[in-house]
Amino acid sequence: MNEELKGEVTRGARALVVYPQMRGRGDLDTDARLEEAKGLALAIGLVVADAIAIPIREPRAGTLFGEGQIQNIGVACELNEAELIIVDGSLSAIQQRNLEEKLRRKVIDRTGLILEIFGERAATAEGRLQVELAHLDYQAGRLVRSWTHLERQRGGFGFLGGPGETQIEADRRMIRDRMAKIRRELEQVRRTRGLHRERREKAPWPIVALVGYTNAGKSTLFNRLTGADVMAQDLLFATLDPTMRAIRMPGVEKAILSDTVGFISDLPTQLVAAFRATLEEVTAADVIVHVRDIANPDTEAQKRQVLDVLSDLGVLTGAEDEGEDRLAIPIVEVWNKWDLLGPAHAGELREAMAHREGETIVPLSALTGMGCDDLLEAVGAELTVGSKLYTFVILAADGQRLAFLHARGDVVSEEDAGEGPEGPQLRVQVRLTDRELGRFSAL
Numbered sequence: 175m176n177e178e179l180k181g182e183v184t185r186g187a188r189a190l191v192v193y194p195q196m197r198g199r200g201d202l203d204t205d206a207r208l209e210e211a212k213g214l215a216l217a218i219g220l221v222v223a224d225a226i227a228i229p230i231r232e233p234r235a236g237t238l239f240g241e242g243q244i245q246n247i248g249v250a251c252e253l254n255e256a257e258l259i260i261v262d263g264s265l266s267a268i269q270q271r272n273l274e275e276k277l278r279r280k281v282i283d284r285t286g287l288i289l290e291i292f293g294e295r296a297a298t299a300e301g302r303l304q305v306e307l308a309h310l311d312y313q314a315g316r317l318v319r320s321w322t323h324l325e326r327q328r329g330g331f332g333f334l335g336g337p338g339e340t341q342i343e344a345d346r347r348m349i350r351d352r353m354a355k356i357r358r359e360l361e362q363v364r365r366t367r368g369l370h371r372e373r374r375e376k377a378p379w380p381i382v383a384l385v386g387y388t389n390a391g392k393s394t395l396f397n398r399l400t401g402a403d404v405m406a407q408d409l410l411f412a413t414l415d416p417t418m419r420a421i422r423m424p425g426v427e428k429a430i431l432s433d434t435v436g437f438i439s440d441l442p443t444q445l446v447a448a449f450r451a452t453l454e455e456v457t458a459a460d461v462i463v464h465v466r467d468i469a470n471p472d473t474e475a476q477k478r479q480v481l482d483v484l485s486d487l488g489v490l491t492g493a494e495d496e497g498e499d500r501l502a503i504p505i506v507e508v509w510n511k512w513d514l515l516g517p518a519h520a521g522e523l524r525e526a527m528a529h530r531e532g533e534t535i536v537p538l539s540a541l542t543g544m545g546c547d548d549l550l551e552a553v554g555a556e557l558t559v560g561s562k563l564y565t566f567v568i569l570a571a572d573g574q575r576l577a578f579l580h581a582r583g584d585v586v587s588e589e590d591a592g593e594g595p596e597g598p599q600l601r602v603q604v605r606l607t608d609r610e611l612g613r614f615s616a617l
């Protein structure tokens with residue numbers, strides 16, 4: 175391979191997006207998939223010269239595409255002066271190398287492109303560690319195919335002599351060592367995150383997690399509800415690192431709202447594993463708010479992708495994988511970008527909403543603020559559902575427990591209970607859910 179093909183993806187490069195349209199694929203339709211791939215390229219600062227779909231009946235082991243299709247891709251590159259080819263699918267290392275040799279241009283697949291985006295956007299130390307781990311995992315399997323100069327041998331050291339190890343073996347060993355070090359650092363991060371989560375569970379504030387397909391409007395909604403200034407652009411993966419802010423809602427004095435990374439179809443397996451610690455924040459939530467771009471023609475397919483990832487993370491089933499039974503986390507579904515709908519489409523959706531019994535759905539526009547009050551009411555109702563009336567006698571000086579009851583419960587009455595062995599007491603009647611009762615008992 176020529177040296178010029180080995181460099182990093184550079185901002186401003188002209189790219190040709192190629193979507194291999196596999197037979198039997200039931201995900202997003204072709205136009206939507208091309209638009210999404212173009213959005214990914216734009217998110218890393220590339221110039222999309224053109225985007226084409228190529229139907230594939232039988233994938234070629236060495237190149238994925240057939241010879242005639244490769245020639246057509248080459249012609250499209252010449253016509254559009256494209257210096258980079260993005261294959262919106264997964265390429266093996268040998269396929270990537272062979273395509274680069276035949277097309278004389280750098281080729282990256284969907285996984286490589288998303289890794290580039292994540293590498294540029296990760297802001298926290300944890301995010302950068304997770305991205306580096308994913309990069310190394312992706313790269314480890316490609317050394318043998320991508321860099322043939324690494325196959326030469328190095329001599330042995332000291333008196334051992336011998337044939338030594340090949341450069342590629344040395345590089346693999348260095349990658350393994352670095353990955354082991356990163357995993358140790360991430361484990362420390364997870365332990366710290368676990369301690370923070372335990373403290374939050376004892377604190378009198380519920381957690382509400384925003385999830386959704388990338389570019390559904392989560393960060394815009396987060397900013398609208400909290401008055402924060404989290405990056406919110408019409409850009410895929412504008413938010414990578416989780417952000418938390420306090421909010422108020424009916425029946426709940428204070429709650430913690432968490433904005434998370436957006437989901438996407440065919441998320442690289444390396445990133446699903448690497449970002450599990452970040453997404454663990456969702457598993458600790460009291461309520462999940464699923465933000466959907468209801469104006470997107472593929473909103474139903476996007477919803478399936480989000481629910482599939484949540485299911486993989488064990489969020490939808492509670493703690494089944496931990497051998498214990500508990501309720502799934504309640505989900506409030508937000509139909510965002512309602513302001514972009516025409517009257518007829520909005521009417522059809524309202525009619526469909528009326529038939530979705532047992533689900534909490536809120537039509538909303540994060541941009542204009544329409545429906546935000548309804549969302550807060552719906553989340554507040556979910557946080558207080560199933561509460562029962564309890565009576566506690568508490569020391570008047572026990573500020574922590576009194577604050578918990580006022581913040582997490584619905585205090586019906588509070589009166590003097592006379593002098594106790596340790597001082598003045600209060601009799602408090604309060605409605606609490608089973609979960610909050612458990613938290614209160616742990617204080």
